Amino acid sequence: MNKLVLLTLAGTLAGAAPAAAQTTEKLDAAALAKIRDEGLNRSKVMETAFYLTDVNGPRLANSDGLKRANEWTKAQLTKFGLANANIEAWGDFGRGWDIEKSYVAMTAPYYHALVGIPKAWTPSTPGLVRKQIVVVKANTEADLAKYKGQLRDKIVVMSVAASLKPATEGAIRRYSDEDLKKLAAPVPPPPPGTAVAQDGRKILAALRAAMTDMLVSEGAAGVLSARGGIYGTFNTSNGAPYAADAKPALPEIETAPEDQLRLIRLVEAGVPVEVEMETKTRFQTQDLKGYNVVAEIPGTDKKLKSEVVMLGGHLDSWHAATGATDNAAGCAVMMEAVRILKATGLKPRRTIRIALWGEEEEGLYGSRGYVKNHFADPATMQLKPEHEKLAAYFNLDNGAGKIRGIYAQGNETAAPIFQQWLAPFADLGASTVTLRNTGSTDHIAFDAVGMPGFQFIQDGLDYFPTTHHTNQDTYDRLIADDLKQASVVVASFVYDAAMRDQKLPRKPLPAPAKPQ
Amino acid sequence: MNKLVLLTLAGTLAGAAPAAAQTTEKLDAAALAKIRDEGLNRSKVMETAFYLTDVNGPRLANSDGLKRANEWTKAQLTKFGLANANIEAWGDFGRGWDIEKSYVAMTAPYYHALVGIPKAWTPSTPGLVRKQIVVVKANTEADLAKYKGQLRDKIVVMSVAASLKPATEGAIRRYSDEDLKKLAAPVPPPPPGTAVAQDGRKILAALRAAMTDMLVSEGAAGVLSARGGIYGTFNTSNGAPYAADAKPALPEIETAPEDQLRLIRLVEAGVPVEVEMETKTRFQTQDLKGYNVVAEIPGTDKKLKSEVVMLGGHLDSWHAATGATDNAAGCAVMMEAVRILKATGLKPRRTIRIALWGEEEEGLYGSRGYVKNHFADPATMQLKPEHEKLAAYFNLDNGAGKIRGIYAQGNETAAPIFQQWLAPFADLGASTVTLRNTGSTDHIAFDAVGMPGFQFIQDGLDYFPTTHHTNQDTYDRLIADDLKQASVVVASFVYDAAMRDQKLPRKPLPAPAKPQ
Incomplete structure (x- = not known):
């Protein structure tokens, strides 16, 4: 999580409370049960987190550690069975x-x-x-x-x-x-x-x-x-x-x-x-570019596979520790979510794309660069063809705690959908939908150009003030049960979004930040 | 505090609860008010603690740091107006x-x-x-x-x-x-x-x-x-x-x-x-001896001034930090107590002697050596003439928290006296007398040869598990209000013991540890 989080939260205006459900969501109970079984009983999330933290080390923007992690995650996502794994430059960052x-x-x-x-x-x-x-x-x-x-x-x-x-x-x-x-x-x-x-x-x-x-x-x-x-x-x-x-x-x-x-x-x-x-x-100074790691589970529905459900979190960290809670935990959960989806053999209708962002800590650069390259430039709000194809983006970057719900980011039509998607997870402690915005991480890049980008609510554990941007943000801070739960909830949300007849509803398009 | 504390506490048998008061203690309310005023309103305890910790540094047994602290405390006690300040060898320790x-x-x-x-x-x-x-x-x-x-x-x-x-x-x-x-x-x-x-x-x-x-x-x-x-x-x-x-x-x-x-x-x-x-x-390896620092406020009563009330704590520490809570805090409070007694101009009848012990952490060596040299060898229980002259010994070494009462160490006749001595400090949170023993620090050396040695009950604050024998036992852990309170309670106890008509009652003499 980027360092502006506290001010941004304080400066945020929430809309009204979620309205009553507008539509009834068709949930695939058998699929969700498979996801839960795989995620709770055959989890690899701690192993993934171990490689992200202890083995790859600190992952400062454009550092050797981040390069190692980029290479490792690309290879590991491929091992999990994902397609099109790629380390994709988002633009110019600066010195490693x-x-x-x-x-x-x-x-x-x-x-x-x-x-x-x-x-x-x-x-x-x-x-x-x-x-x-x-x-x-x-x-x-x-x-x-x-x-x-x-x-x-x-x-x-x-x-x-x-x-x-x-x-x-x-x-x-x-x-x-x-x-x-x-x-x-x-x-x-x-x-x-x-x-x-x-x-x-x-x-x-x-x-x-x-x-x-x-x-x-x-x-x-x-x-x-x-x-x-x-x-x-x-x-x-x-x-x-x-x-x-x-x-x-x-x-x-x-x-x-x-x-x-x-x-x-x-x-x-x-x-x-x-x-x-x-x-x-x-x-x-040889390579001043910044990178994101992306990989896909191709969709299986002829009509819908050109549409994309994205999930992600930033892979970069500060340098004094191994960025376990900020944000190896989020990346491990997202990687585990796609591993679960592959392991269960479920066939998502839409394409699912994971993105592990670079250079978030300095200003959400990785996700903003990606959004600008693929979807729209918030300065002009000129939309690229991919803009309309994005069904949803889900982000995780509030520490290593289990998921307690989701920030609907002021999207009043999405909120009642999330309420229904969360219903199967009440026993795991995830049931809260708030219309409030949360900021300071990568879903903001999507939200800024009018796409449905969301971040989950997580238990804080020792994130503030102990691990966030400190020398003590290490693997030892991770609690396996929390990360397993989060993986199951994320995998289910992503699956729900990939199977739904319609993409998630959007808020009105924002005005260009710098009108021409 | 020596590292055996937890086991010793667990292994200790308490006697019965304190019996009702046997005697009525004559307390000098005006003197106690002066002590309280000096100790709460013109305290030097944090300044003393600063010099003991930050300035003198870690004080491992027979280290340069402990030597610096010995010299500084001797000089400072003399500045406070004490007599006979001395760095006194207690015996052979080992290498610095x-x-x-x-x-x-x-x-x-x-x-x-x-x-x-x-x-x-x-x-x-x-x-x-x-x-x-x-x-x-x-x-x-x-x-x-x-x-x-x-x-x-x-x-x-x-x-x-x-x-x-x-x-x-x-x-x-x-x-x-x-x-x-x-x-x-x-x-x-x-x-x-x-x-x-x-x-x-x-x-x-x-x-x-x-x-x-x-x-x-x-x-x-x-x-x-x-x-x-x-x-x-x-x-x-x-x-x-x-x-x-x-x-x-x-x-x-x-x-x-x-x-x-x-x-x-x-x-x-x-x-x-x-x-x-x-x-x-x-x-x-030039000087393998261990040392204690002692200094006195000579008694003023012709008949009683040959009797001694002692107070003390160990000055040595472990080496990774500056031993603030273990036990610069105890030493600063004891030094402040004698400073208060000098500053108030009160005239104790008995002699008051402060002792800052060396080499406690390795086995209470400083106090045990002192007791053997001055009072008795617990192995033989051959008593020296000074043995009968000791009115009481008070120790402080359970961290940096304020005093909540005192361990009567199984002394059933002393307990009701302490209850009365504590009465003026109920408003400062100190009112508990327990007959229980507490161990692992220097009053044990006195208790072991049948002399009345006691340790105060203190609030733990962050002593366990955070500061005790850790790299984080630094000046930053000290809370001025706690140390001021402790100084006032200790000064009052020492004054009460110096003024009382009789020395504190004793338990029966123990048998020799190694009978001849």
């Missing part, structure tokens, strides 16, 4: 980047190895560097200017909030019945201040860019920064741009807040602090 | 050991920096070594023998439990009223199987020793092991003996379970895994 060494420690007043990892797309240090640190506290460019002349050959420690809030809640959370009831109801308008928060982010980004330029021009040796986390879990993201022509940045390590706070407290108490760091990072 | 470099990463099938730290008293690697790994699963020496011939020049990864239990509870816990009621009641006898668990530990220790010998003789390059923890928190302890004449061991790093499990899963799936590690550790 991988870590070859990551080491940081405090060496004075005593030795302490810090927990940390280079921020993405930051350059290497010139070998092992050992320097005094300077703590920089700056909320404005004027604050920043005060440090001029003090940073040469120093390791800059960016200040953070003064203390950590003790963890009073368990990491694992599930939706209660009450939570789901609230989720199914329309949301109130966003509270005043949401727009301000967005402005705050822009100001911060501008400050951050100014800071990088200044640190480089002042000749600082490196940067240590921290954003969030507790007890050795910490957030991570990029510390420099990935564009081929990006301005130079400094070697930078994101640390666990406990370590960062210790450095800051020592400096504030007047204790001289020295840090050594060694990062070796490798940029790849 | 400090870390100068700690680095470990997986380098194949892809690069991943592991979270880990050398186990205490393990030797250095010969620079950076990069080796293939072998996973060793052995529950018996016969299991172990199967690996002969496979370990030369390999990094050995010790197997661990197959998966991590998701964290469903928050890290921070406090005693509820119900919990305290249960704690005040006698405990049932230990469940069958407790003795077996003790046997299991011995078997494991013997296996571990055999394993070390074999790994050394087989020529393994190093060891990675993991015991417990989740989300980047991990346990740590020693991996080799500290005795001056200890047999050689291998360089060994204790890792976060997530990292260890990833290595194991990859090997089990047939993926070749390579790890690089570099540890630089420094042994100190």
Whole structure:
């Protein structure tokens, strides 16, 4: 899931509650029973998740890890019996980047190895560097200017909030019945201040860019920064741009807040602090393109097989862990769903196409590129012939929890259909349809050009704040029963959409984002 | 707190519930008000804790960090106005050991920096070594023998439990009223199987020793092991003996379970895994003695000033963090208690002596040595003259939570006195007296020779399983309000004991542990 999720959810307006069912869905109970049996009793979802995470490793946009995962998923989907597996370029992304060494420690007043990892797309240090640190506290460019002349050959420690809030809640959370009831109801308008928060982010980004330029021009040796986390879990993201022509940045390590706070407290108490760091990072500039992996189960109905039901999730991740909950889990479930459909021998009328997206974390680039190449450019809303052929797109990218329902994304005619499709899964905990939108992941690319794109509601488990974009998003976080359940629900939805006489109903086409 | 705590608690028999008060205690309300005012409104406890943790660093037995802390606490107690501050040898301990470099990463099938730290008293690697790994699963020496011939020049990864239990509870816990009621009641006898668990530990220790010998003789390059923890928190302890004449061991790093499990899963799936590690550790063999820090507030009553009220806690810690909750918190509270007593200008009748113990984690060595040197040898129960002069010893070492009461350690005549001493602190949450014993820390050294030694009941906060002996036992875990409260309660207890007409009543003298 892309990092904008919380703001987007807060800024979303839900429509009215789903109207009563308009049509009666013809469900194939025997087929659904086969899907459930295969998915619950002969699941391969944990094996798939293991290969996606442990074996392929971190999957940062255009990294070696993502390339490995692209190759592996293409081969594995073919092994599952899918046709037309392909690693398809969606357009230009930017530089690849991988870590070859990551080491940081405090060496004075005593030795302490810090927990940390280079921020993405930051350059290497010139070998092992050992320097005094300077703590920089700056909320404005004027604050920043005060440090001029003090940073040469120093390791800059960016200040953070003064203390950590003790963890009073368990990491694992599930939706209660009450939570789901609230989720199914329309949301109130966003509270005043949401727009301000967005402005705050822009100001911060501008400050951050100014800071990088200044640190480089002042000749600082490196940067240590921290954003969030507790007890050795910490957030991570990029510390420099990935564009081929990006301005130079400094070697930078994101640390666990406990370590960062210790450095800051020592400096504030007047204790001289020295840090050594060694990062070796490798940029790849031969291929700046980004890719998605696609594969198909061809439809069997002469009239309908030119129509497509898509399912997918993003395969890329951040780099400090193996992106297990964000979003190997979603990909493993989607791969398992198509494996189930092949293993059961069911014959879908429409073509089913799985897509594992690249470069989602930087802005849904993989899915947006694919949608633009195949369906429509949201800027112009010029529709390509494939646009009318898409029956539905289903996405999974809200962690590793089981499915509790689906976001109907304001589509009032689809909602009662989903309600009926979910009915067989009430015993597995999936029964909620909300008209609310959810954002920050790849179904948005489809929704943006008026196609029926949806994301499922999932139990959060430890997604926020523990695993999402942290160094602890690993295979150990996955719970087999949750992923099996999700695979069965997704496979059934995809099958229902592939068998239905009509494609899923659509919302009215949006206006072009940039009218000509 | 020493690592045996859980077994000891489980194996403890409580006596009957405290009888009704036998005597009426004369409490000096004005003095207690002064103590409370100083301790709650002009506290220095967090400043003291900061110096103990962040500034002095990890304080492993006989390490540089512990030496720094000994010097600092001696100086600081003198600054607080205490007399006779002294760093007093308690006897022979073994080698000092400090870390100068700690680095470990997986380098194949892809690069991943592991979270880990050398186990205490393990030797250095010969620079950076990069080796293939072998996973060793052995529950018996016969299991172990199967690996002969496979370990030369390999990094050995010790197997661990197959998966991590998701964290469903928050890290921070406090005693509820119900919990305290249960704690005040006698405990049932230990469940069958407790003795077996003790046997299991011995078997494991013997296996571990055999394993070390074999790994050394087989020529393994190093060891990675993991015991417990989740989300980047991990346990740590020693991996080799500290005795001056200890047999050689291998360089060994204790890792976060997530990292260890990833290595194991990859090997089990047939993926070749390579790890690089570099540890630089420094042994100190010039001074093999262990030390305690002591200082006094001399008594003012001619008749009683030769009698002593002691308070203390262990200053040493494990090495992966700064031992904030185990036990800088206890030491900071004890130091704050004597600071408060000096700052208020109160004139205790008896002498008050603070002791900050060394080498507790390896077996309560500092306090046991002190007791043997000053009071009595539990082996013979030959009493020294100081034995009868000790009015009481109060210990703090159950984390960083506020005080909720006191363990009367089976002393039925002391219990009603404590009940009255606690009465003024009901509003601060401290009101429970239990006759139960608690073990695994330094009051046991006093109790073992028939002197009145007690430990307070504290809220657990995140002590188990998050901070106790982990890499996350840092200053960030301390909550100022808890430590202020504890300081006030301790200062008051010490003052009450110093002013009371009689010393605290004692239990009957125990028999010699080794009768002559």
